[in-house]
Amino acid sequence: MPSGTANPAITLRVIGIGPGGPRQITLEAIDAIAATDVFFLLDKGSRVAQLTAVRQDFLDRYARDGHRVVVAADPPRDREPADYAAEVRRWHTARVDALAAAITGSLSPGESGAFLVWGDPALYDSTLRLTDQLTGRAGLDIEVEAIPGVTSASALTAAHGIVAHDIGEPVVITTGRRLGEDDGPNRIVMLDSHLAFTSAAAPDDHVYWGANLGTPEQVLRSGRVGDVAADIERERARLRERTGWVMDVYLLRRAGGTGDGSPG
Numbered sequence: 001m002p003s004g005t006a007n008p009a010i011t012l013r014v015i016g017i018g019p020g021g022p023r024q025i026t027l028e029a030i031d032a033i034a035a036t037d038v039f040f041l042l043d044k045g046s047r048v049a050q051l052t053a054v055r056q057d058f059l060d061r062y063a064r065d066g067h068r069v070v071v072a073a074d075p076p077r078d079r080e081p082a083d084y085a086a087e088v089r090r091w092h093t094a095r096v097d098a099l100a101a102a103i104t105g106s107l108s109p110g111e112s113g114a115f116l117v118w119g120d121p122a123l124y125d126s127t128l129r130l131t132d133q134l135t136g137r138a139g140l141d142i143e144v145e146a147i148p149g150v151t152s153a154s155a156l157t158a159a160h161g162i163v164a165h166d167i168g169e170p171v172v173i174t175t176g177r178r179l180g181e182d183d184g185p186n187r188i189v190m191l192d193s194h195l196a197f198t199s200a201a202a203p204d205d206h207v208y209w210g211a212n213l214g215t216p217e218q219v220l221r222s223g224r225v226g227d228v229a230a231d232i233e234r235e236r237a238r239l240r241e242r243t244g245w246v247m248d249v250y251l252l253r254r255a256g257g258t259g260d261g262s263p264g
């Protein structure tokens, strides 16, 4: 949410850069990058080195001369906590502390900073929550601007050339962890390294799967779950082996719902 400060000293941009393809960044995002003085990177370690490389490529192409990059070490996080929501809240507070220190240490009044966010900032990304907390901090005079990006959900449906639903139907965007929770006939599933559909979906449901979308390593598969699930599991493992990273997303369409599971 914008801070609403009348004369903010610092502009902080949260820029959606699309799902990784060099041509899936918007002109608005490119302009926002060109207008920024300091880019903040949350260092998540080598596991996501490929993601850092994509961001670096965008900075090399679009950032202005003299821009600075500040890497803030990402505070450690318990991946298997007893209380998931409480652990996420604790981790977010630790991140806000680290970012507040990075911002005050690197930005002068009148300058602007930015975060380059994968896909669109509104979906399964906490950066806008963090900046919202930053605007509430005493001593920080910040205005936040969000720039939308192409989400992996739209990269997926475009790559398959499909509408995500039959006429007038709802679509739920969810995570593998929550798949199956009263989520209607069309589910777009992110953050699912375990491919939850292989056990949660019916064999006659239809899946449209895409991995590393928008990049030269993009892989697509689609079909009846009972026919293609094993192939998708194999492809996912192969891709990880070959490229060292996999990000995948899928649309799951329920058979026997309003539609018949085929493209609407």
Ligand SMILES: C[S@@+](CC[C@H](N)C(=O)[O-])C[C@H]1O[C@@H](n2cnc3c(N)ncnc32)[C@H](O)[C@@H]1O
Pocket (backbone or CB within 6 Å): 019, 020, 021, 118, 119, 120, 121, 122, 123, 124, 125, 150, 151, 152, 153, 189, 190, 191, 192, 210, 211, 212, 213, 214, 247, 248, 249
């Ligand atoms: C932390 S979420 C961020 C989602 C992002 N904000 C968006 O709008 O796509 C990361 C998840 O997005 C999906 N994703 C992001 N980029 C992708 C890509 N290039 N190919 C396939 N899935 C991708 C995967 O489901 C991944 O687990």
